[in-house]
Structures are given as structure tokens and as C-alpha cells.
Amino acid sequence: MFEQTFKNIDDILHKDAGCTSELDYTEQSSWLLFLKYLDALEQDKATEAALEGKKYSFILDLPYRWASWAAPRTPDGKLDHNNAMTGDDLRDFVNTKLFPYLHGFKERATSSNTIEYKIGEIFSEIKNRIQSGYNLREVAELVDTLRFGSQTEKHELSHLYEAKIKNMGNAGRNGGEYYTPRPLIRAMVQVTAPKIGERIYDGAVGSAGFLCEAFEYLSAKPDLSTSDLKTLQTRTFYGKEKKSLAYVIAIMNMILHGIEAPNIVHTNTLAENISDIQEKDRYDIVLANPPFGGKERKEVQQNFPIKTGETAFLFLQHFIKSLKAGGRAAIVIKNTFLSNTDNASVSLRKLLLESCNLHTVLDCPGGTFQGAGVKTVVLFFEKGAPTRKVWYYQLDVGRNMGKTNPLNDGDLVEFVTAQKTFAGSAKSWSVDVVGINVTSWDLSVKNPTGGEEGALRTPQEIMDEIAALDTESSEVLATIRGLVT
Template sequence: MESKINRITDILRRDDGISGAMHYTEQISWILFLKFLNDLEETKNDDAQLDGEIYNFVLDEKFRWGSWAVLKANGKIDVINSKSGEDLLEFVNKELFPYLKSFKNITENPKSIKYKIGAIFEFLDNRIANGHTLREVLDIIDEMDFHNNSDLYQLSLIYEKLLKDMGSDGGNSGEFYTPRPLIKVITEVVNPKIGDKIYDPAVGSCGFLIEAYNHIRYENIETNKQRELSTEQLRFLSEDTFFGNEKTPLSYVMGVMNMILHGVESPNISKTNTLTRDIRGLEEKDRYDCILANPPFGGKEKEQIQQNFPIKSNATELLFLQHMMNSLKLQGRCGVVIPEGVLFQTNNAFQSVKKDLCERFNVHTILSLPSGVFLPYSGVKTNVIFFDRNGSTSDIFYYEVNPSSKLTKNKPINNSHFEEFLDVWKDRKITDNSWIVNINDIKDFDISAKNPNRNDTIEHKSPIELVENIKLNNAEINDLMDEIEAILIGKDINE
């Protein structure tokens, strides 16, 4: 399957309508999705027939894979009657896409697969400019079979690789991909369970929600061994477990598609800017048991957005943190990636948010990540902060990840970097990389990770302390210059 995808990417790179990993991933995605949907419908139809029932197809016959993408005669591709060139492009652009876009309408149940298809294609268009190129791609994807769980698992792995390649492309593509080892360790600590409502306020390609699904659904994902769940639990897992927001159209499309391709047919993903919601209006019924997120940081929000938050700031990371704090249910658990600056900055807004966090929530663990985790599209040093809504903070367990070599684009973070952390965090074991700090020993809510076991720990000072140090250093320099000047004057007199 992977070799087929590689062939397709090579073919699409030569098409005039495609430029870069973002475009070819987008185009492979919609074609893969329609083939997946065809095989899913065929499987459901076969199951219905075995039960003596009639299955109502989502797609009209004219728009099903076997009617337009790849026609068959005696089990082989019907080359003569299969559309190609301009005929194929005209059908896809003028009939297929308008038909699929029409699925998202007010009369359709938002939880239905039909509505989700409309939501996906609302923001998609065919970019493949050459109908013969599209013909080649359709023929290759037709060879893929998604009728059983092991095939679907392979598809999910391939799709993850496509998203990873798009993220590694750098630039704006970075928003689509958080390193999977990091997502996995955050999910392990938060430990979502069946029955939980799980939320990501900035879902991107839904990596956190998919890892949460795998965590709940599989006893061993490597061997594809699933947990025994009741019909009601499976329905809850598909329809009422996963929630998220995404404001970027392509991220939204990739996220919804990614969830469906992984087996969650009805994810509750909205295309909206999370920060436009006034968090002071949230009720307990609107909150979530688990929040897993790597929200955007480094951005600036306008005054109108800031009005939705008790503590105003133009820093997106502070606004998202407040949103997550207010979105967590009683006894809820949260794991979120934040830039290092949030931990050590002590100006009014940062200190106020952290004061609220430590007093209303139990900040039990902070995982200090090495530089380079988000290369190549960001070199910002980050941390993961874990907090529960079950009381205030008494002490914080810190763990500092120390790779033996520098992380680079070609030597990224991997699962082995987190092995010791996962071994020690629950029992709060002290190692060379871990320590505990009592909340009473923290000044000005500077909760940054300062490893007492290392001599080269960087000490983050407040702006006022930095100014005072500069003044002190300048005074010492002036005194030293006066002494040198006095020596030189004395030397001139003696001469």
C-alpha cells in the first residue's frame, strides 16, 4: 500500500495543478476517502443482506466508485468505457463535487456520515489539472482493498505518514502534525477511558483524538487486538466521545477525514475559531472529562477576541490555556503543550492565569521537552503541563527529557525518549531528570523547570530582575573603569 501511495505522489508531482506536499496530500485524501467509503458501503450492504435487511446506500449509484472511478468488466478494468481526460475532469468538477458538497444541509442529521461527507467536501476542490493523470491515480487506488480491519489499519498508518510528510514540509504545513511519540505520552498520562468526553480545542489533523481512540479501543494496537466493547459503548465511542474545533479549512478537512479513516464515523469536529467563544458562559454540561491539545502559540489576538476571557492577553497560548481550564469537568484531566515562556513569564496576565491555574486545579506534572521537538517549522522550547480539576496544587512533579544527542529534522523525538518518564511519573520517583517542587517554594508563579540536579540549568529572571542585574553590572563596570583610570593617571604622573 505504501509503495502505491509513493507512486501516486510521484505522478501528482508532475501535474500542473499540484505544488508541494500540502496539495498532493489533499488530493490523495479525497480519492482515498471515496474508495474507503465505497468499500465501507459494500461491507455494510453485505452484512445487511446476511441479516435479511436492505441497506440504504449513502451515495446514489451514479456517484459510487464502481460507476465513475473505475468501471469493471469480467473483474477487470473496462478501459473502453472508463472515463479519462477531459470527460473525467468534467464529471468530477461539474457533477461529483457539487453532489458531495450538497450533503451538508440543514435537513441532514449532523451526526450522520452523509453530513460529515458534506462537511469534508465543502472545503475541497479537485486540483488535478490533467484528466489522464487523474485516471492513473484512480486505477492505482482501485487496487487497494479496505473491506476488513487489518486493511483499514494499514490505511490509517499510510494516512498518518502522508500527514507527517506534509508537516515535515515546513512552513504553514506544521499545523497539521504533532510528533506521534509526544501525542502518545500525553495520552498515556491523561488516560482517557470509555465513557469520557474527550476534547481538543485546536484539533489540526486530529492526532490527539485518534490516539485517544486507539488508547480506548485497542488492547494492543501493534497486533490490532481490540478491546471487547458493548454495542452501546461502540456507539458512544463513535458518536459522543470526540469533540474538537479547527478554524483552518484544510486542517478541518484533514482532521475529519483522518477520524473517519481510523474508524470514528461521527466525530464532533466543528470548523470554528475556539477563541471566539466567551468562556464565562460555560456550564458543567458543556465541559469535558479529558482535554488533549497542542494549541497554536506565538500568535496575537485582537481586542474583540480578548473580551471573551476573564484575564485579557493578546497571546494565543494564554487564551487557549484559560479556555481549557474553563472547559474541564470536575475530576477532569488535561495535558497540553505550551511554550516555555508561559511557565516563567511573570507579567500581570501570565502571573494571573498561573495563579488561577494553581489555586483552582491540581498541576501535578510538568514535562520539560528538549529543543527541536517541533523542527523544522518551529524551534520554540516547549513543555507539557498536566493538570486535573480535583483540588488545588500542593506540589509539582517535574521531568526533564534529556536526549543523548541533539534533536533534528532527521533525528526527531521518538518513543524511547519518554521511557523513563513513563516509568517514574505516576510514583513520582526522583531521578537525575526528575524532581518535586512544593507550591510554597514557587515565587511569583514562576513554574518553569529548573533541574536542581544540573549545574547548567538556565535561570529565567523576570524583566525587573534583568534590569536590576544590568544596573548592578553597569555599576561594577564603572567602578572597575574608575580603578583602571586611576592606575593609568598615577602611572602618567610617575613617568
Template structure:
């Protein structure tokens, strides 16, 4: 086996432009397409992600080490020796030797001398606490594997990625935007990968409506690839004015939970590329904790979420919830968790607030669903329900969806409904014509100056309670939009009208029959 040996690298050129970065990333993806172990973007993007992560970490380490030397301090890097990016990616290792170093549990330097392989080393890192970078790196790489089969193509890829410079804030910001685009490409082409995607326009609207403030903590307990957290982080970053503000932003501004290894890795990289130095993403199932054990220390100020719906949780998870509200339906369990995690209102301080995407089924759910909604309206102010039109989540699901906005503290008095309209002339949103953030301008304008109109209406909480907490309330003052109505709803409406017509005809027939009988009498 060949020993990894560093080689001299030319100094980086001047700061990269967006065009050059795009070219680098495209070139890397083109190289990956040649490898037989990667069958699509769902394979290529995770591969690109862990490589970029190691390059980012090395750039960060290099900067920290230089600062420590300047200040006369001792600095211990997270990754040491040959396991740093510059130690192996810039070495002479290539082909089968490179694959062996990356993949194998033990790498043989020379006969009788072995060392852990790269992945074995990374997975075995142990930090002093959960948020120690060594712990984070170990968590990330426990769910990662190298799928490239050609060590020569792998070498080609790492050499191209070595041109990236994560020490440049402008470059990192540009890479963040490029990465968002790659995430969308993967979601569009990877089938069930769409389960952890919420359109950016919807995400941005929800963040703007809740308006998190610097110093507050934002949580997404089912964060997927981190879309809500990235948008919240960017929103909070606009409020940074001082060094202290910048430190506050980095300390505990956004938190997430994601149990699946792939989206967990993608969320880590997504937040990292957008400037969060140590993303705090829990890699366990957010539903694994007993609800009764969650106290004030576990609560947060703001929750933004699109919990998975249609899933089925095991009995062990269900037992973490109150006996009268146990169910296998993932969305109902997440709703209970979100309610529990919102900070209580103390003195003059407002309680925690949330914006949560739910399917139509939650609005009219009975049984456990109705009991959850009863608790929601008794202990929280469910002040707004935004009804989204067809196709917002195309092509991932055609299920009609809504956004619930609620705040802990006062019980619900009145629920405002707002029906977000499709653009004029459109019958649906599609993959190629998705919802745009600008379309939410009328809703954001109405948000702070509410009036009933053809798109908004309000319902007293007592009316909803009397109807078994069925929140699926239509706007009776608005004309029905038959052109945009879903086929099954249109058919049901036609059948209902036909039944009413038949009933009227039967009444008329009976009345005529009675009149004829009187005449003959």
C-alpha cells in the same frame, strides 16, 4: 459531453499485503507528480485524501447496503447514483469530461440536460443533524478543491486507488500507518504546515501519562491532523473486550476541533483510516463560543492539546473571555478554554484532567498570563510540569517547550518538575534524529513513584504564588549542563558570572583601599 457509464469491474483479489498497499500508494503519488497542478506534497496529500475518503465511503456503503438487504431493510446511501465512487470513478469518463464532471457547478449530460457536478453535489448535501454523514461530507468538501489539471492523470489515479479495500480491517490499519507517514512527509516539506504537528513520541507519552479509560471522552480543541485523537483512540481500543465496548468506543470517545480546512480534512481521514467510523471534528474556531456559556454538557474527561502559540485572535474572539483575561495571544485563550472544558469533580468522581504543550513564555508570563496561572492553581491541581529539551519540535520551531499536567478539583499544593534529558552524547534533537518514545521510559517509571533527583524537583504552590506565578523554576540541586545549554542562555550565564566577578573585584579593591588608608594614617 459523455454520460457517465458504469463498466464491469473484476472482483478484488485476496486481501492486500502491506507491501502491495505501499506500492499502490507510491504509484498513485508518482502519477500525481506528473500533473502540473500539483506542486508538492502539500498539494498532493489533500488530493489523495479526498479521493481515498470517497473510496472509503463507497466501501462502507456497499457493506451497509449488503447487510440491509440480508436483513430485509431499506438502506439509503449517503451518496447516490453517479455520485458514488463506483458510479463515476469506474465509469468511462476521462480527460476533459472527467474534469468537467468533478469541477463544474453544472455538468451537461447531453444538450439541455444538466446535473450538479461532483463537488457541487457533495458540498450541497444536507443531513438531518450535525453528525449525520451527509452533513460531515458537506463540511469536508466545502474546504476542498480539485487541483489536478489533467483529466487523464486523474483517471489513472482513481483506477489505482480502486484497488484499495477499506472493508478489510487489516488493510485499513496498514493504510492508517502509511497515511501517518505521508502526513509527516507533508509537514516536513510544507513550511507552515508544521504548525499542526506534534512528534508522535511526545503524543504517545502524554496519552500514556493521562491513561484515558473506555467510557471517557477525550478532546483536542486544536487537533490539527488528529495526532492526539488517533493515539487516544488506539489507547482506548486496546480496552475493548465486548460488542458493547466496541459501540462505546465508536459513540463519543474522541472529539476534536480544527478551523483550517486542510488539517480538518486530514484529521477526518486520519481518524477514519484508524477505524473511527464517524469522526466528530468541529470545523469552526473552538474559541468562538463565549466562555461563560459553556456548561456541564460541554465538558469532557480528558483534554490533550498542543494549542497554536504566537497567533493573534481578533477582537470578536477576545470578547468571549473574561474582561481581565482578554488577550490576542492564541495560546492564552486556548488555555482558558481547556480549563473551562474540563469536567467538574462530583462526589467521589475525579475531575477532568489535561496534558497541554506550552512554550516557555507561558511559564513566566505576567499580566493576563499570571492571572490565568493564578486561576489554574486555585481551581486545578497543577501537579506536574515536564520540561522538554531543545529540538523536540525541530524543524518546526526552536522555542523551548513544556507539558503541563493538571486536574480539576483540589487546588495546587505542590508542583513537580521533571526535566526530560537528551540522550547521552546528543546536543539537540533534529529532523533526522527526532525524539523517540523509548526515551520517556524513565519519566513514565518516575510518574508513579516520584522522588526528587537530578532530573526532578518540587516547589510549593505558595512559593510560586509569592513570585507572581512565575513557573519558570530551575532545578537548583542539579549541575548545570553547559554542553547542552542554548547559546543565548550560555551567554547570559557567562555575563552574569562576569558581573559577579567584577563586583567581587570592586569589593576587594575597596577593601584594599581602606586597608592602605589605615596603614598610612
């Protein structure tokens, strides 16, 4: 129903000088979608209040509501082209009046959990990139045709929006970091099996794919009460995101999936000292695919007991600390984490095995992540008891994966089923921690049935380890020089 509308919007943005990639298309359609959604939400609440004989207090003042500037209407409900701003007038209104007004909600909001604060945060972080007011008029009119009224409409919109996020993976500017294959996320959710009332967290939320899929999983449970639904809306899903574009996309993605006021905070998760995390800050479940390959500054590393510049390793420490006792996690990480010999990797594996039960390692095949040349594993663990035995599953989809034949849900059915009993097979096996070398804490994927894929490392993986060792050596030398001088 809406697919052609989305395509038409992208076609217009493609012609605009201010929009140069799929990331821009998604960002610009996101803020317009958000304001259209907000208007629909306010209209619904105003109607509900009127039926109860009450007066609804609108969040936005009249000149800044969607129906005033984006889609003014004649008395018979048709678009009022005579009073609709366009060209420079529309562009200037959006840039010099609308955005500053919306930005101001951040200071005026009573708390960061309110929709008012989310409005202020979004419009302090993005700007209108559509340079032609005529293009902006066309896009606004197309967005105005979208409807959020029924669950069917929201469902279709959420699928189309997910497709836009997936396309960003091929758009450069690190667009791929916003997208984890949804079949993999769904398998991770099924294994962790969240329950109503448990708090679910992703501190590297990206496009909020993990939280959206967990919401889909929980909202599909039979016989949910009104209280259960309120719990899902307000006290279940939590995320943090550093990058402004990802933050905006996460908010919009969750809204389209049916979560009206997402608990997403725009912040650098790693800037938080993990020693400051209290019991009240902890979660029942962590689902995440933290960015890897980043090089964090020394002052950020000081927030963690195991010092390393590798972003993913800092996130893993944060996630372990953020779990409640008995809490469950499923986290995507580069497979080199299992075997790297640098001090940080060894110390982190030791920490994980001693403080958590790392019960499952899913070894993902190359090509799982489109456009990323790294191999990954998924770590499944529970906090509070040490690991006794690790069950490995080597995912083999029987084909070379690419853009035309990506990972699908069927590829993971066997894994999810076998994981319930930790079944042994040609693809799966268990390793007793007693037999692990306590010097290296090596957790490499070595299939005892003869599968060699997990035992051999690619040249890139070897180069990554050399780079890590070089960095560690440089830090040691720098320390020695400091002591000598």
C-alpha cells in the same frame, strides 16, 4: 503492501500543475481516499442489509458513487476503460457536478453528527486541485486498489497516512502545525490514562493525532464489550478545527484509525465565549497542542476573561473551562509560558494554579518538534482543587534530535514510569507552591540538582517576552490616549 501505491500517487501529483507541495498531495489524496472509503462502507452495509433480507438506502445517488465515475467495471469485475471518464471530461465532471453535489449534503443533513453532514462539510471546504484529468484518472485508479476491509489493511493505511501528515511538517505553509510527535502524544495519553466512557476533547484538533492515539490506547484494552466498542465509536472522541485542510485530514485520519463517523466540528474554537460553556459541554479529558505565536483579534479576545493576543493562552483558558470537575488534561505549550512577566501570562499561571492541580510539568528538549525552533513543556493537571506541589521532569534523550533521529517511545519510558510516583532524580524534582512568588507566579524549570538547561533562556525566548511586553505597553498607551481624547 500499500506503500508503493502512496508513493505512485505522490509522483503523479508532483507532475500536476495544480499541486505544488506535500500539503496539496495530502489534501488531494485525502478527498479521493474518503470517497473510496465511503463506497467501501456503503457496499458493506448493503451486503449486511441483503443478508438480513432488507434493502439498503445508499447515501450517494448512483452517478456520484465511486464505482460509477472513478472505477466503473465490466461484468467480470475488471476496470472498464471504455466507460471510464478521463481527461477534460473527468476533470469537468468532478469540478462542476461531483463537488457541488457533495457540498449540498451540508444543507440536506439532519444533524451535524451524521456522515452526510461530514460529506457536505468536507466538500464545501476543499476543491479539486488536480488540473489534468489524465492525472486524475491515474490517481483514481491507484486509490481504487486500496482496501479498507480488514483491520490489517486499515492499520497499514493509517500508518502510511500518518507518514504523509508527518511529511507535511517540512512542506512550508505552516505544515508543521499539523503534526505533534506521536511518541510524545502516547506518553501524554498514558499519563492521563483515559477510561472507557470518558469523553476526550481536543479543541485544536489539527490532524487528530491526540484523538487517534487515545483511540488506539482504549481499543487495545482487554475484554471490551460490544457496548464499549460502540461507546468508543460514537461517544468518546470530540474535536474542533478552524482550518479546512486540517479538518479534512482529521476526519480521514480518524476514519483510517477505525472511527467511522468522527465527532469533529469545523469551527473557530476561540470564537466561542467561554462564559457560554455549560456543564453539558464539558469533557473528562483534554489532550491538545494548541497553535502558539498567533495574534488573535480584539473581538476574539473579548471571549476570554484574561485578554491576550497569544492564541495558545486563549486556548488554555478554553481548555480549563471545558474540563469537568475532576477532569484531567495534558497540554503542550511554549516553555516561556512558565516565566513570562506580562500581565496575561502571570494571570493565567495564577488561574491555573488556583483552579487546577498542576501536578506535572514535562520539560521537552529542543528539537522535539521538527522544524520548530521553540522549546516546549507539557502541562498535566486536574481541575477542581488548587495546586499544592508541582513535579518537574527534564527530558534528556542524550542526543541532538533531528529528522534522522526524532523523539521515540523509548525516550519517554522513564518519564512515564517516574511520573506515577513523582520520583525524584537528577532529572526530576518537586516544588511546593507555598514557595512560589505570588506576585510573578513564576514556574520556571530550575533544576535544583544543577541542571542548567531549564534555567537559562534562549535569545528567542527573551525576544518573545520583549515582544509580549511591547504589545502590552502599546495596548496600555492606546487606552490612555482614548481616555485623554
